[in-house]
Amino acid sequence: QLANVAHQDLPFLISFKSHNPSNATILETWVGPNPCSGSWLGVRCSRGRVAGIFLDDAALVGSVAPLLGLTQIRVLAVRNNSLSGPLPPLNSSTSPRLRHLLLSHNILTGSLSLSLPSLVTLRAEHNRFSGGLQELRVPMATRFNVSRNKLVGEISGSLSRFPGSSFAGNLDLCGNPLPTCAHAYNAVENTTPNATTSVAQSPGTAETNTSNSSLNSSGNGRFSKLGMTALVATGIGNTVLITASLAISVATFIYIRRKLRSPKEDAPKSSAALVGFEEDEDRTRNGEDKCQKSGGALVCFEGGEELRLESLLKASAEVLGKGVSGSTYKAVLEDGIVAAVKRLSALQFPGRSKAFDRHVRLVGRLRHRHVVSLRGYCSSNGERLLVYDYLPNGSLQSLLQINGGGGRTRSLDWGTRKSIMFGAAQGLNYIHTFPARPALVHGNVKPSNILLDERGGACVSECGLMRYAASLQQSVPQPPEEFLDRATAAAPGRSGWRGYAAPELAASGARATQESDVYSFGMVLLEVVTAKGGEEEGEAEETMGMVRIGVLCTTEAPEERPRMAQVLTMMSEFI
Numbered sequence: 229q230l231a232n233v234a235h236q237d238l239p240f241l242i243s244f245k246s247h248n249p250s251n252a253t254i255l256e257t258w259v260g261p262n263p264c265s266g267s268w269l270g271v272r273c274s275r276g277r278v279a280g281i282f283l284d285d286a287a288l289v290g291s292v293a294p295l296l297g298l299t300q301i302r303v304l305a306v307r308n309n310s311l312s313g314p315l316p317p318l319n320s321s322t323s324p325r326l327r328h329l330l331l332s333h334n335i336l337t338g339s340l341s342l343s344l345p346s347l348v349t350l351r352a353e354h355n356r357f358s359g360g361l362q363e364l365r366v367p368m369a370t371r372f373n374v375s376r377n378k379l380v381g382e383i384s385g386s387l388s389r390f391p392g393s394s395f396a397g398n399l400d401l402c403g404n405p406l407p408t409c410a411h412a413y414n415a416v417e418n419t420t421p422n423a424t425t426s427v428a429q430s431p432g433t434a435e436t437n438t439s440n441s442s443l444n445s446s447g448n449g450r451f452s453k454l455g456m457t458a459l460v461a462t463g464i465g466n467t468v469l470i471t472a473s474l475a476i477s478v479a480t481f482i483y484i485r486r487k488l489r490s491p492k493e494d495a496p497k498s499s500a501a502l503v504g505f506e507e508d509e510d511r512t513r514n515g516e517d518k519c520q521k522s523g524g525a526l527v528c529f530e531g532g533e534e535l536r537l538e539s540l541l542k543a544s545a546e547v548l549g550k551g552v553s554g555s556t557y558k559a560v561l562e563d564g565i566v567a568a569v570k571r572l573s574a575l576q577f578p579g580r581s582k583a584f585d586r587h588v589r590l591v592g593r594l595r596h597r598h599v600v601s602l603r604g605y606c607s608s609n610g611e612r613l614l615v616y617d618y619l620p621n622g623s624l625q626s627l628l629q630i631n632g633g634g635g636r637t638r639s640l641d642w643g644t645r646k647s648i649m650f651g652a653a654q655g656l657n658y659i660h661t662f663p664a665r666p667a668l669v670h671g672n673v674k675p676s677n678i679l680l681d682e683r684g685g686a687c688v689s690e691c692g693l694m695r696y697a698a699s700l701q702q703s704v705p706q707p708p709e710e711f712l713d714r715a716t717a718a719a720p721g722r723s724g725w726r727g728y729a730a731p732e733l734a735a736s737g738a739r740a741t742q743e744s745d746v747y748s749f750g751m752v753l754l755e756v757v758t759a760k761g762g763e764e765e766g767e768a769e770e771t772m773g774m775v776r777i778g779v780l781c782t783t784e785a786p787e788e789r790p791r792m793a794q795v796l797t798m799m800s801e802f803i
């Protein structure tokens with residue numbers, strides 16, 4: 229009695245335990261008045277409240293409902309048990325912090341009535357859920373699977389963004405992405421469907437990753453042409469200069485495209501394991517989760533709570549490429565999570581750095597449709613691993629190579645180029661305006677750090693890493709001698725030409741700034757808009773407009789460059 233009063237979450241846990249006979253041995257550790265004492269296996273707490281339940285493969289029976297009375301819970305993982313009965317209706321009042329709901333492989337029944345705007349993961353496959361999907365609202369979910377249930381009716385609205393495999397093997401579901409419904413459903417729960425309706429039989433039940441939904445939209449509004457004109461006039465000064473700059477830019481970027489494309493992405497992909505990384509007692513703070521491992525070296529950020537260090541280390545890994553800052557792998561974890569893991573170069577990032585750790589924690593908070601989400605971070609024994617969402621469609625660099633290498637292709641038509649650069653501009657503007665002191669700087673804007681999500685949308689990756697690298701100068705590629713470098717030409721004597729980097733960064737000890745990011749963005753913009761593609765109506769005029777913006781961004785004097793918000797303003801004229 230005293231215990232129930234002592235801890236708010238205790239009654240729910242005790243109620244859950246009481247439905248489970250003694251073969252659920254893990255629950256035998258659930259004794260005592262305080263579930264956050266550390267001795268309750270499968271229970272994780274944050275600030276004295278139960279924040280996670282990890283009871284996969286625990287031989288559980290009975291109802292899951294009591295666990296959903298835990299109001300502070302973020303992760304509920306009860307996969308591969310024999311839990312039965314219905315799931316209570318969940319919404320942002322009942323479960324305000326719930327992000328990951330992992331219920332697969334149980335015998336749960338009833339309807340799926342979830343209205344959870346912040347849910348990231350819903351794994352409900354291989355159960356006996358029935359009824360329609362009209363009460364299922366999970367707009368932010370990036371991992372979703374309701375396959376192998378008894379669901380019926382039409383898939384509609386935002387659920388159609390998931391592939392067929394997420395819905396496969398149900399009683400009678402139809403509509404995008406499954407075959408069109410043969411008749412209209414009235415979405416009555418537990419109704420036996422018309423036997424003549426087609427049942428989708430998409431293979432597999434694999435989880436699905438979709439692009440991150442927007443948490444923050446920035447700079448999306450349209451802006452007046454007057455603003456654009458005024459800025460152009462102010463920045464350049466006169467028409468003659470504009471014309472000269474345009475000519476130089478076009479020539480320069482055609483040259484860049486042909487000569488300076490890195491061969492890295494052409495290298496054959498090979499398999500490797502994420503070896504050489506041992507867990508230690510690295511302690512982390514500041515409210516991030518420690519994933520599913522207590523005392524471990526893996527820190528998780530929002531959406532990464534399912535990560536476990538052990539499964540990360542055991543993951544099969546394929547080398548995606550090696551860059552200046554380290555190597556990046558596509559890792560497939562045993563529980564089906566696919567991630568991109570960056571193993572930082574020990575040369576560039578030697579030793580512990582509190583400033584770097586702080587920076588990573590800040591980057592772990594960035595959530596935007598056009599920024600690749602960082603889900604986890606390991607730092608141990610001189611090794612650093614950064615776990616990002618895996619984006620399946622390569623990078624802008626690979627797209628430019630395909631386009632440039634094989635002659636004309638529609639893969640980089642004008643609309644695609646515009647939308648990639650507009651997306652990247654939004655991502656960069658979000659980074660620049662993210663509330664942080666000092667303000668965030670990307671520091672390495674280039675085509676291989678602009679990735680493409682499953683819908684071809686652009687996402688900016690690797691925010692701020694290179695600012696912490698030990699020796700940027702050593703590693704940057706030098707241009708071919710004959711290359712006409714605008715920065716060097718404009719400032720004779722400077723030898724620090726560095727790909728997309730701003731000329732002022734050639735000075736020893738110079739650090740990247742938001743202005744230098746704008747310069748790099750301008751360089752990429754110029755490269756992209758002058759890339760070979762299909763010629764479409766109105767393209768020539770728009771190309772000139774975009775080139776003008778690129779020229780402004782690459783103005784020699786950093787203080788004369790526009791801010792990213794202004795770049796967005798200007799670009800929106802052409803979107």
Ligand SMILES: Nc1ncnc2c1ncn2[C@@H]1O[C@H](COP(=O)(O)OP(=O)(O)OP(=O)(O)O)[C@@H](O)[C@H]1O
Binds near residue numbers: 553556622689
């Ligand atoms: N999250 C991701 N999803 C899919 N591919 C990725 C992801 N992150 C990086 N890549 C790809 O992996 C390859 C290597 O990337 P990496 O960032 O290690 O090197 P880089 O971008 O060439 O150089 P740098 O170290 O200067 O950033 C690139 O082709 C990149 O596009």
